[in-house]
Amino acid sequence: MRFAILTDIHANREAFAAVLEDARAWGADRIVLLGDLVGYGPDPGWCCDRAAELVGQGALCVQGNHDSAAGGAPEPMSALARRAMDWTKAQLTPAQCGFLAGLPLVAEEGDALFAHASAHEPGAFGYVTSDRRAVPSFRATGARLIFCGHTHQPLLVSRDPTGAVREQAFQSGLPIPLLRSRRWLAVIGSVGQARDGVAQAGWALLDTATNELTFRRTPYDLARTVEKLRAAGLPEDLALRLLRGS
Amino acid sequence: MPLRPRTGLTIDGFTLGAKLHSGGFATIWDVTHPDHALPLVMKVPTILDGDDGPTIVGFEVEQMIMPRLVGPHVPRVIGTGGFDRMPYIVTEKIAGGSFLPLFQQAPLPLSEVIEIAARMVDAVADLHRQQVIHLDLKPENFLQRSTGEMVLVDFGLSRHGQLPDLLAEEFSIPMGTFPFIAPEQYLRCRDDLRSDLFALGAMLYALATGRTPWGTPQTLRGVRKRLWRDPEPPRAIRPEIPEWLQEIILRALVVDPMQRYQTAAQMAFDLAHPQQVTLTARAHKLRRDGWLQVWDRWRIMRRIKHFRAPDTVAAQLASVPVIVVAVDLSPEGERLAAMLRGAVKRMLTIEPEARIACVNVIKTHRIGLDQGTDDQGNNLHVLRLVALKTWAASIDLPDHRLTYTVLEGPDPGQAIIDYARANHVDHILMGARGHSTTRRYLGSVSAQVVAEAQCSVTVIRLPEPRDAVV
Incomplete structure (x- = not known):
């Protein structure tokens, strides 16, 4: 089974569509969405509907902090995110808000656990930005593989048989064997708003047959998304962020 | 429950035979498996206690790298086992033993x-x-x-x-x-x-x-x-x-x-x-x-x-490529050879560290003895070597990065392919003569090299006049 793991789509229709197409080309037969379908970007409605359609076809989808906020829950947010969220809420239909509000915080499949931010407090939306911050997630679950997003910065951490938790360097596009002697936590890069300096959509392909994970980047029509952001009157900072990829 | 290796133990279908070697970090065992006829060996790391980090990680590295390797210079991996029961790697047994x-x-x-x-x-x-x-x-x-x-x-x-x-x-x-x-x-x-x-x-x-x-x-x-x-x-x-x-x-x-x-x-x-x-x-x-x-x-x-x-x-690996230039020194190949030299010089501007191996093939007959000397008694091999050096004289490279080899064989294409394989060549540069009917049916040397060489091949062709529009 090949899982395409997507996270932090952030209402970026062009990026979402490009990744889904790329995932199909790479032979993905199951989609996993790690949350933050909306927020920041100009196409929240379309992204919600597409996600709901995918869930109807068997995709897994968990809730992110932006989804929770759009669904009506009070989530702490930066001023920029708050402005975008106010705009987003006005675009969504009650049915779309209901879909977002009803998403689960975690999903499990086989020996993998999927959550938006972390495995140990999935509803608190803390940031896993280092191996040290991954330790509580390993403690909180027995799952061999943990996948999350939220930081928009790809990260790979392993816990070896002696219990040492360390970050592992990797190169985008090259399959990494997820040794069965270890447990692994992967933070997947953002589809709709990269923050690691590469202005492309990030995602990952998990092949359970070969037990390999590949972090991938997919280029998309960035200019069009930026155009829509500006036309919608969303803050210019969001457009610049997409263009810089950081 | 972790297992310890011993003669007679069966794990995942592998049955352990005699212990062949006992080293500081691992033991090696003869093993058999009903699905595999060839002789196999199993390597099991010796883990002293639960906290033997270096041995464990070293073994993980082997389990990660070895299954990805192919070819005659590495042992073929048949199976691996995890730390939950007994960590091991089973590979084919190499008959000749250690060096x-x-x-x-x-x-x-x-x-x-x-x-x-x-x-x-x-x-x-x-x-x-x-x-x-x-x-x-x-x-x-x-x-x-x-x-x-x-x-x-x-x-x-x-x-x-x-x-x-x-x-x-x-x-x-x-x-x-x-x-x-x-x-x-x-x-x-x-x-x-x-x-x-x-x-x-x-x-x-x-x-x-x-x-x-x-x-x-x-x-x-x-x-x-x-x-x-x-x-x-x-x-x-x-x-x-x-x-x-x-x-x-x-x-x-x-x-x-x-x-x-x-x-x-x-x-x-x-x-x-x-x-x-x-x-x-x-x-x-x-x-x-x-x-x-x-x-x-x-x-x-x-x-x-x-x-x-x-x-x-x-x-x-890519920074210092070995590039073979197969040069045709016959009179009909002269214009093409000059063009090929131009292509080598251009290639050296993008691959400044490349090593250029100039090769010429003397075609020998499949049967019978070949004349190693011409009518004047000159050694053909030496003549070709001199001609090859003359051809390359204007390629500006230090001696140690420019070599000359004259190959002999009944099949020039095969000779070039074999030379490239034996010398870990990254790229072959050669000329292709025009499109004659014979060539189309019998196949050309360049087409053979393109089809069968294990590295990149660039073929240089003389510009030909375009066919008239009928």
Whole structure:
């Protein structure tokens, strides 16, 4: 089974569509969405509907902090995110808000656990930005593989048989064997708003047959998304962020 | 419940036979499996207690790297087992066994040294091509197939250029085998292909002279000495060692990786073309450097923390390509040959470090004796060599990066393909003559090379007048 793991789509229709197409080309037969379908970007409605359609076809989808906020829950947010969220809420239909509000915080499949931010407090939306911050997630679950997003910065951490938790360097596009002697936590890069300096959509392909994970980047029509952001009157900072990829 | 290996134990269908070897970190067992007819061996790490980090991680590295390797120079992996029950790797059994007993008979006859050296370097070049640096090359880790190929084993310290380096943060001391470990490995660098070339140099030194270049240091302090102290020149120990071989050995043993051979393919190329090895002062050296020179180096080296960081493994391999230029020296090929030379020069502007091997093929008949000399009694081989050098005269490269070889064979295409394979060639450049009917039906040399060579091939064609519009 090949899982395409997507996270932090952030209402970026062009990026979402490009990744889904790329995932199909790479032979993905199951989609996993790690949350933050909306927020920041100009196409929240379309992204919600597409996600709901995918869930109807068997995709897994968990809730992110932006989804929770759009669904009506009070989530702490930066001023920029708050402005975008106010705009987003006005675009969504009650049915779309209901879909977002009803998403689960975690999903499990086989020996993998999927959550938006972390495995140990999935509803608190803390940031896993280092191996040290991954330790509580390993403690909180027995799952061999943990996948999350939220930081928009790809990260790979392993816990070896002696219990040492360390970050592992990797190169985008090259399959990494997820040794069965270890447990692994992967933070997947953002589809709709990269923050690691590469202005492309990030995602990952998990092949359970070969037990390999590949972090991938997919280029998309960035200019069009930026155009829509500006036309919608969303803050210019969001457009610049997409263009810089950081 | 963890299992311990013992004769008679069955795990995942593998039944353990006799214990073949018991080392510090692992035991090796004969095993059988009903689905596999060929002889197999199982390696099981010896894990002393739950916290034996280095052994565990080293074994994980092997389990990660070995299944990705292919080809005759590595053992084929049949199965692996996890730490939950009993960690193991099962591979095919290499019939010829370890190269250590032969190594212990060194110094060996020189013809044997050269032949063994070529096979060892071949195996390492093939490993490097697969993005893996071994980092613990020593005689015990070379096995020999009954067909002659050397097989590399024990990848517990290895580094795969495209995979996470699980060992990077695991140890605070340098890892490797003291007599063969490269200076940069001593300085804790784990991503330089050239470290393996240093180890090869040290082994060739030992095969040729009967002793390792820096003895058998027991401490890291002893290892450190090689940063400034040069070894006794091999010819000082055994005068019949040819200068070219000393050049190759000492070039592999240069302290600064930048000044060493840059790839195993380059080293293999020199071993295969001894007459064309450029001899430097290294080749003629008959005694170790004087104390003043050594003291000067010591003053610099005792402070050194690392050498210039190497490129990625893939970039290191690509930076010094071996390019074969197959030149047609016949009268009808003259214009094409001139154009081919232009193409070589242009290629050198984008691949400035490339090594160019000019090749010409003398076509021999399949049956019967061929005339090695022409009517005037000139040796055809020599004539072609001279013509080849003349053709290449305007290619501006230092001697050691431009070589000339005349091949002979009934099938010129096959001769070029075989030469390219044997010399780890990265790219073939050749001309294609026009489109005649015969060529279309019988096939051209260039088409054969394009179809069958294992590397990139660029074909140069003379511009032809376009067909008239009917």
